[in-house]
Amino acid sequence: MARLVLKFGGTSVATVERIRNVARHVAREVKAGHQVAVVVSAMSGVTNTLVGYVNDAATSGMAMDGFYDQMEYDAVVASGEQVTSGLLAIVLQAMGLPARSFQGWQIPLITDDAHGAARILDLDGKALIDTMASGTVAVIAGFQGIGPTGRIATLGRGGSDTSAVAVAAAIGADRCDIYTDVDGVYTTDPRIVPKARRLEKIAFEEMLEMASLGAKVLQVRSVELAMVKKVRTFVRSSFDDPETVGVDAHGNPPGTLICDEDEIVETQVVTGIAYSKDEAQISLRRVADKPGVAAAVFGALAEANINVDMIVQNTTADGSTTDITFTVPAVDEGRARSVLEGAQTVIGPTLIESSADVVKVSVIGIGMRSHAGVAAEAFKALAGKGINIRAITTSEIKISVLIDAAYTELAVRTLHSVYGLDKH
Amino acid sequence: MARLVLKFGGTSVATVERIRNVARHVAREVKAGHQVAVVVSAMSGVTNTLVGYVNDAATSGMAMDGFYDQMEYDAVVASGEQVTSGLLAIVLQAMGLPARSFQGWQIPLITDDAHGAARILDLDGKALIDTMASGTVAVIAGFQGIGPTGRIATLGRGGSDTSAVAVAAAIGADRCDIYTDVDGVYTTDPRIVPKARRLEKIAFEEMLEMASLGAKVLQVRSVELAMVKKVRTFVRSSFDDPETVGVDAHGNPPGTLICDEDEIVETQVVTGIAYSKDEAQISLRRVADKPGVAAAVFGALAEANINVDMIVQNTTADGSTTDITFTVPAVDEGRARSVLEGAQTVIGPTLIESSADVVKVSVIGIGMRSHAGVAAEAFKALAGKGINIRAITTSEIKISVLIDAAYTELAVRTLHSVYGLDKH
16 A cells, blocks of 8 residues: 555646546556545646636736736636546546545645745645545645635646645655656657657656756656655656556556655666757857956846856956856846846946857766766767857756757757667 | 625626726725625636536446535536636726735635535624725625535525625625626516516515516525625616716615615505416315325425425315315426325325416515505406416415416516506
8 A cells, every 4th residue: 555646737637538537547546555645737728718817807908007916816827726626526436436625725735925936835734644544535736725814825837746746745655646748757858869768767856957957847846845855756648548557577657756866776877868948148258357247247137037057257368358158048138138238337348149049958867976077978979060069067967068059959869879878 | 985795797707808897896986985895706607617517527427427526516616706706806906906805715604514505604704894994895706605624615506696695794784786787676577568667675575575486686595695684785787887877866876775674765565576487387186175185295295395385275066075286396397296196195096287387476565564455456457357367375565376377478567557567
């Protein structure tokens, strides 16, 4: 007997027919003797419709045009998950499985007051544990909780993943199964590299890098939470037939387990290659090379709430000026330029160049920590294909390079092959 | 300064554009210096969609086919009002009016455990009063509360009217305005009698008779509650232009005030004529005329939960048998026949006749209590038109006759004219 949390996204519950399919997955686990909690998203399309209503409602053409209270947004939008949780409970009951729905405020899942993108402060698992112990499936409306003033609070887009991991942590679940439209985490994007392999296991830290770098399988926040709370999280496909889905030699169905690195017996040096096109490169040419300039540049950007990622600073030949290159999220490119133009009174006149036609490609692997030469291998392989590297950042478990967007596929395929990730 | 409750039904909030129109009604009252609470239904069509999902979800083709937990039904269906309450709050805010939404569980509006058709046990007005006193419009999701186990409970179809009256009672409102698709309560159905007049005022007791007899302006339960709690309830049109709606010599906009009879200065003998086609007549011919037969007949019907309304018993010429005629709701006609056929072992063999081709026409007026001859006048007028009366029931303030459905319009017009209700 295990205690399991199953999470299903909007596509998996898009219609009552699909909710029936979800219920069959739940039934399989119950019949296997497990205690089950299910976390559900809104039926796909519903959240967008509700958000559309909110935006329309806020557009009054009057005094406070466009303004709205995030608490009201939350009350409107959280209704989507409320509906799905009730419907899944009803389908399970109709199958003869005891079930009951839980709204965020009923658990309760306590959040902070950042309505619209609230963070989970506390989740009391008692009601859920009692329900599950009595043989009833707990069906939880994801994405939502209750804020400090007793109002409904949503966790922001993709918050249902975070709900599921938080529930799993609170009830001490053996595993949190995230059912999604892919059957696991791959060594890289299979649309670019057909030889990409599904990983059987990946460490939390690695998944965090993969998630934040564009492998959109799991929300970054949910992986962070899973890592902190050590929640074993299993990514699997909701399209597998619930009854006939097979298992491998270890009794596991197809999917990827995100777990502590201790659980991964044979670690690879490199686990995967990720890429992100959501970057823009900004270069400041011939900035005065004197103390305080970098602080002025990045201080101004920080004040404007613009995240800066990769930073490269070169001294020019004459020694009196320098070039500073860095990346910002592509959506912030224009805003960053304005901020920097405004900051020229402090940093002095400079030529500002920017381009969103770049991509960040990353090599990720916990094994890097104990292996030298991993970065050198990447640089050499890219050079061999004539790909110019604009900037580099590294951490203990990843190497990222910024290159021209035109080389994305070539770079990813090359690195995937160099580190032996291609399918056997 | 008055404290007002405004209630808007599904048609009035069917789109964000119509919700804006509702907000303009609210704004007018706020600008007039009133403290305002608003009760809203689900956007029209939404409740039906959600109920459709529930029925679909309950149809599993498996063990418990068709069964579902009313608590889950409530969680699903109550989401409709949740959405509207949030949207109206947002529209009001966009207009520059402070507003916040209240779900049933947030007020809290406490109900019994009859999920799906719960009754209100308690409504704590404190949070609403505090909100309104601070100059904020309280926007309340109608139709719902919280049951004894902390689950969402809905009040049954049309429950938003009841929510509004309950809120008005709890906060000591000066008036509860029910905005609907008609501009008040008429002396009779204007589709049948073009000369029907809108009543300026009607007593609770009269409205109760009008409502239960087919004038579908207000839910019966809400009128009962208004009578018990003495909530002055004003029925008015949501289609009036919010800013230009005129007022009469007494400063009242077009509509009908449902109030205590003490507030009605000049009571009429007859206030209105109502009719109901939802009746079926059942006759038992040549039943043995002995003690216990009537008890057996009506006992069997009561056990089957069939409401019996008008009862007439005549002794036949021979004195040994009797004819019993009564009415039941038209939907129960077939079921009633089956029950009575089964009861023949007790009541003896009898000829059972039934017909749904009948109508109950009622003359209603508090003034009747102090006027003799009102019934005689009705009988005479109907006889003058050759209309045969099949059954009669009377109460202190109403006379009902059962007639052939074909004479509905003629009977209603005749009675409307006889009692001087035609427009001047």
